[in-house]
Amino acid sequence: MAKKKSAFDRILGEITPERRAEIEAQVDATMKWHDEHPDHHERYGTDRSYWLEEIRAKGFNPIGITVMACEETIIMETKEETDAAWKEFAPEGWWYPLDKWEETRKWYVDDMYEGIEADAPKVYCLDERFKEIIK
Numbered sequence: 001m002a003k004k005k006s007a008f009d010r011i012l013g014e015i016t017p018e019r020r021a022e023i024e025a026q027v028d029a030t031m032k033w034h035d036e037h038p039d040h041h042e043r044y045g046t047d048r049s050y051w052l053e054e055i056r057a058k059g060f061n062p063i064g065i066t067v068m069a070c071e072e073t074i075i076m077e078t079k080e081e082t083d084a085a086w087k088e089f090a091p092e093g094w095w096y097p098l099d100k101w102e103e104t105r106k107w108y109v110d111d112m113y114e115g116i117e118a119d120a121p122k123v124y125c126l127d128e129r130f131k132e133i134i135k
Helices: 007-014 017-036 050-057 079-089 098-113
Strands: 064-068 071-076 094-097
Touching: 050 071, 071 079, 071 098, 079 094, 094 098
Parallel strands: 071 094
Antiparallel strands: 064 071
16 A cells, blocks of 8 residues: 655655755855854844844944844834844844834834743844833
């Protein structure tokens, strides 16, 4: 009796050799990057984030960074800046304009940490002008 193929086997069978090579190259590049940046996990979502460096190198000026739902979360001063950065970096991370940040953070801490701010990931203010809002 023939063994029935799993859904995973069917999906793999539908991937062209060219696409498989692309996926393998992407995985290899990601593994190489992580090998070259062994402190990535320590810097993730902080003011020392490698991705934050990339964002700034593209000309954007985030005013805050943290982690929400395992994603680096970037705070920009305006909706226009947020939209422009999202357009450049989508689908990576979470992006919020300053005018939505306090409401979003409160919702996140209430929902994920039962309102206990000290249990939530630290928020790094990257611009002293906003230290009373981004905390």
